[in-house]
Amino acid sequence: MRERDACWEYCDKLDGNKVRCRFCHKVLNGGISRLKFHLSQIPSKGVNPCTKVKEDVIEKVKAIISAKEEYKEFQLLKRQRVAELSVPPKRTQEVLAQSTSPGPANSPAAALAAEQSHLLALEVSTPVPKLSGAANKSRAASELEAERCIAEFFFENKLDYSIADSVSYQHMLEVLGGVGFRGPSAEVLKDKWLHKLKSEILQKTKEIEKDWVTTGCTILADSWTDNKLKALINFSVSSPLGTFFLKTVDASPHFKTHRGLYDLFDEVIREVGPENVVQIIADRNINYSSIDKLIMQNYNSIFWSPCASFCINSMLDDFSKIDWVNQCICQAQTITRFIYNNKWVLDFMRKSMAGQELVCSGITKSVSDFLTLKSLLRHRSKLKQMFHCAEYSSSSYASRSIPCVEILNDDELWRAVEEIAAVSEPLLRVMRDVSGGKAAIGYIYESMTKVTDSIRTYYIMDEGKCKSFLDIVEQKWQAELHSPLHSAAAYLNPSIQYNPEVKFFTSIKEEFYHVLDKVLTTPDLRQDITSQLHAFRKAQGMFGSNIAKEARNNTSPGMWWEQYGDSAPSLQRAAVRITSQVCSTLTFQRDWDIILQNHSEKRNKLDKEALADQAYVHYNLTLHSEPKTRKKLDGDPIALDGIDMTSPWVEDSDGPILTQWLDRFPSALDGGDLNTRQFAGSIFGPGDNLFGL
16 A cells, blocks of 8 residues: 555654654654545544645645545446436336236236336436446546536535435425436435645635735624623625635633733634734724724724725714604604505515615615615605506405505605615715725725715705715714724725825825825835835826826726735735725625524534535635626625515514614624624524534
8 A cells, every 4th residue: 555655755754653744743643544634634533734845845745635536436326327317216116016017918907007017117227328438537536527517506505414314305406407317315414525625725715815915805704792782893805806704712711801802813814824914904893992092003004994895884874863853754654664564565566676686785774774765765656656547446455555655745755755865876876985895995084085975965955954964974084983994995996096086185185195104114215215206296207107097097096006016016016915905894794693503602612613614615716706697796785685574674573573683883792783684684583503413
């Protein structure tokens, strides 16, 4: 065996079944098999990965392991095929039994049975043609790919493992893949594919990490709390090549001391690499006290930034609390509650509006409120026609919908709704820009300036209303949202820097230099920075080329600097790292149920490890899966597909409220503003078992 296995060249044979790794000199029990997992860094129980092995050796050993696994799978599949062909299918046995049962020998049924028996017997006895080696290899590869797709389907949708062993599931696979087609069993999913997919994701993230040297990255800290003051934090890392989920930590014990929470973030920073981290973005569900200042003090080049989505949502939430705005929302909800709680009316409404919905479910409660108000405003005339048409007027619902008709006919109310739509739309536009993992940091300052300008313009003749909305926006922008990094990114954004209509450069210039001083950490990097800044401001050299000018408004700032900033190398390095960052933790839809299960105190260590791996695979498959339809690519990033039936817009006001909206952005430590449909996993409750554990 030693002479035939290529991996012996990477170890020394010791007494018994022990080997010593030639890279890290660690002694392993279990021989060459465990050495392969040690060198390949593929997770395996009881085997620690080698920390000194070379990249080319890792890939070579992985290929050896993969080839061996594929050969085993092919041999197993081959034995299954032989076993299946040696036993007549159930339908053949039934027809054969019918043909030999008592009855008239010349009856039509007997003749038909005899004919079917003959044909099926021929079918069973037909010899299986031998496949060439290439054909066998192609078939095995195809079946392995099918198995992979099934495994990804299970993990992406967090399905219970036991489904893989159910009769109906196997029947479905046979219908789709042909008689004898078998998908991975529960054990194969749990023991093989979980580790295989996790290993592949880790490998993919290593490729992404190589780009951090140039672009830097952002650590995202997204939190969840409950009424028992349990606090969980999801840590993810975002860069231009994508966002990947890192891990979830139960932060509850870390609140006992001021140092505990700092150590938690310090550990994550060291795991990612302090030299790679440009900023940390945290929501405000948890009070981080002065941790931000302590981190920026100890890591001079790292910034602590607010979550833009959190702050924008807070502004919208305060908009909805203004008395006359809240009254409009409540009256509008009278219409939608009536329609969505009466099936005939709901079907008639959808028919009248060509299948369109009135209610829009957003990523937060406040977003839902303003999206739905805008939808009602857009469909008001069609609703009035529906309620007044002959078919509806003759129905039993006509008398019960009189309050809805009166609301629709209230022109003063709908003028107020028009105001709300006009004032809220700029903030919704900013929410769209910063959500979904976009590198929007170079635009947030300009976007917020446009929000305040649009409010002033709209209410130019109404100073009272103008002040009520502006006070909310400006107070929260300055106290909660504003960051020096936003100012620096705006200053370096070519679409802003070369726009003669922009008037806020004076107010952001000082903060830009403050950020630049932190990012350019050594005197060598700052040596020629003055002349480089001058070349950028005056569009000299490559900055002034026709290609660079044409790309100012249609290329992301980070990419623009990578392509056209070579004549100012130090400034280019700083600009690429600053302008390539996100400004929101809201990069993907989270499902906290799987996280809550993993951090249940009633679970043993092995279950927790398995669930942690499943959460890691689930989140990263979700993050990196390609959009399946054009609709998703063109869809509204702050709106959800379908309708949240727990929303105040559709809940039955006459019946008990079974599920309340969670508030993702509270001021206290009491739970996250997650739209329950988006973040609660819909059919799974906190007590349900996921993945069969």
